[in-house]
Amino acid sequence: MAEYRLKTPLSEEDVRQLKVGDIVYISGIIVTGRDQVHRRALELAAKGEKDKVPVNLEGAVLYHCGPIVKKVDGEWKIFGFGPTTSARMESVEADFIKEFGVRAIIGKGGMFERTTQAMKEYGAVYLAHPGGVSAVATKSVKRVIDVHWLDLGTPEAMWVVEVENFGPTMVAIDSHGNNLFLDVMNKAKEKVQEVYKTL
Amino acid sequence: MSDLRESLINGVFEMMKLAAFNVPDDVKNALKRAYEIEDNPVAKANLGAIVRNLEVASTERIPICQDTGTPTFFVELGEDFPLKAGLREIIEQATVKATQEIPLRPNAVNPWTYENSGNNVGRFVPIIHWEVVPGDELKITYLAKGGGSENTSKLYMLSPVLGLKGIKKAVIDAVVEAGPKPCPPIIVGVGVGGGADMAMKLAKKATLRRLDDKNPDPKLAELEEELLHKINSLGLGPMGLGGKTYALAVKIEWAHKHPASLPVGISTLCWAARKSIAVFKPDGSMKVLMPP
Ligand code: SF4
Numbered sequence: 001m002a003e004y005r006l007k008t009p010l011s012e013e014d015v016r017q018l019k020v021g022d023i024v025y026i027s028g029i030i031v032t033g034r035d036q037v038h039r040r041a042l043e044l045a046a047k048g049e050k051d052k053v054p055v056n057l058e059g060a061v062l063y064h065c066g067p068i069v070k071k072v073d074g075e076w077k078i079f080g081f082g083p084t085t086s087a088r089m090e091s092v093e094a095d096f097i098k099e100f101g102v103r104a105i106i107g108k109g110g111m112f113e114r115t116t117q118a119m120k121e122y123g124a125v126y127l128a129h130p131g132g133v134s135a136v137a138t139k140s141v142k143r144v145i146d147v148h149w150l151d152l153g154t155p156e157a158m159w160v161v162e163v164e165n166f167g168p169t170m171v172a173i174d175s176h177g178n179n180l181f182l183d184v185m186n187k188a189k190e191k192v193q194e195v196y197k198t199l
Numbered sequence: 200m201s202d203l204r205e206s207l208i209n210g211v212f213e214m215m216k217l218a219a220f221n222v223p224d225d226v227k228n229a230l231k232r233a234y235e236i237e238d239n240p241v242a243k244a245n246l247g248a249i250v251r252n253l254e255v256a257s258t259e260r261i262p263i264c265q266d267t268g269t270p271t272f273f274v275e276l277g278e279d280f281p282l283k284a285g286l287r288e289i290i291e292q293a294t295v296k297a298t299q300e301i302p303l304r305p306n307a308v309n310p311w312t313y314e315n316s317g318n319n320v321g322r323f324v325p326i327i328h329w330e331v332v333p334g335d336e337l338k339i340t341y342l343a344k345g346g347g348s349e350n351t352s353k354l355y356m357l358s359p360v361l362g363l364k365g366i367k368k369a370v371i372d373a374v375v376e377a378g379p380k381p382c383p384p385i386i387v388g389v390g391v392g393g394g395a396d397m398a399m400k401l402a403k404k405a406t407l408r409r410l411d412d413k414n415p416d417p418k419l420a421e422l423e424e425e426l427l428h429k430i431n432s433l434g435l436g437p438m439g440l441g442g443k444t445y446a447l448a449v450k451i452e453w454a455h456k457h458p459a460s461l462p463v464g465i466s467t468l469c470w471a472a473r474k475s476i477a478v479f480k481p482d483g484s485m486k487v488l489m490p491p
Contacts, residue, residue: 188435
């Protein structure tokens with residue numbers, strides 16, 4: 001296990017060096033995107049209108065997060081910046097990685113086979129942020145740079161946020177086909193057979 | 200009377216604020232202990248972040264988690280407490296104020312139109328469980344229940360022939376199915392008996408117990424320990440990324456049941472166990488019992 005402090009944008013080398021179990025802190029720019037951002041961006045891509053996606057996501061860090069925000073003195077401020085459940089994005093994430101070239105996805109609860117495959121193929125990682133650890137994440141926010149697609153509602157909008165030492169996040173899917181969540185789950189499912197015998 | 204109303208609105212608002220920034224000491228201590236005994240580096244990093252998050256939230260008054268939960272209240276109303284009518288409105292007003300001022304995330308959504316009410320008040324929300332008890336005090340327990348950990352609740356309507364073994368298996372199965380979803384470490388509440396509704400209500404109530412209390416029934420105390428040990432032996436660990444502590448505690452409540460049924464309700468509560476308890480006197484003065 002190693003610890004890394006990475007700066008955005010991330011290169012393919014940045015993420016290929018990471019292995020499951022490594023700990024990563026991110027500084028630079030994080031873009032939030034959950035259900036609706038995925039849907040809208042992929043719809044634009046399907047129509048050949050990728051340039052209408054307001055942020056260039058090449059090498060970007062995409063964060064599954066619906067922040068708590070409030071306008072203070074005319075500027076957006078973030079009051080909650082913890083991760084949301086990534087499983088909801090499983091059906092679209094592989095395509096999203098392929099279309100937009102994001103290098104890291106941060107979320108909670110893990111993702112599954114298709115995303116793991118896409119990460120291996122295109123060179124990306126899944127970073128698990130401890131679920132609910134929102135106060136620490138909020139403190140790492142330096143400022144809100146921009147927000148797009150606010151018509152989707154504040155949790156679903158695309159927030160472009162500058163952070164410093166955002167983390168700890170743990171590499172739970174690396175770009176070599178390893179998936180720590182699935183490994184732990186599979187072991188638990190084996191172990192449970194033994195536990196049944198002791199009930 | 201309007202003074203009492205005002206005191207109650209402010210009191211409930213204070214309870215919600217306390218819970219947004221603090222978890223009770225028993226939960227905090229259990230998390231610290233889990234951190235100390237852990238040797239898996241990923242688990243240790245998760246628990247370290249959780250413990251630090253609690254400190255930051257409490258000292259800097261930033262909500263612990265961005266999902267500030269569904270406001271849920273257990274009200275024990277003394278039959279001689281001077282104010283009875285309008286308690287729901289009082290709780291609703293406190294909720295609106297808390298949503299604006301803390302701020303809380305608006306989490307009350309119409310299930311047909313998906314419209315968000317914007318202030319955490321809606322049909323049957325805040326969720327309130329009422330009980331009338333002897334005495335002249337009003338005791339309120341508040342729980343801010345996150346969606347992630349509510350989603351892994353389970354109800355098993357077992358065949359009574361399955362007995363104790365069936366109950367144990369239901370708890371283990373619910374946990375394996377929950378996996379990383381409820382942001383473990385979690386508190387596992389189990390409600391046995393009653394009907395379907397009662398089993399679920401008891402399960403949620405069980406998650407409100409102090410983690411360091413001991414079930415007064417020695418057999419149940421033993422069962423709680425046994426289940427906790429078995430759950431943690433699966434190695435799911437914090438956040439489902441492996442380690443020693445998936446559950447901080449298992450707590451069991453029960454009711455009598457119909458001869459043909461064996462309801463088992465399971466309620467999972469994430470480590471961000473934001474709960475507060477306060478007692479109000481007839482003059483509106485308030486004593487906070489939890490968090491200390
Ligand atoms: S399950 Fe709990 S800790 Fe996790 S995101 Fe929901 S409220 Fe927060």
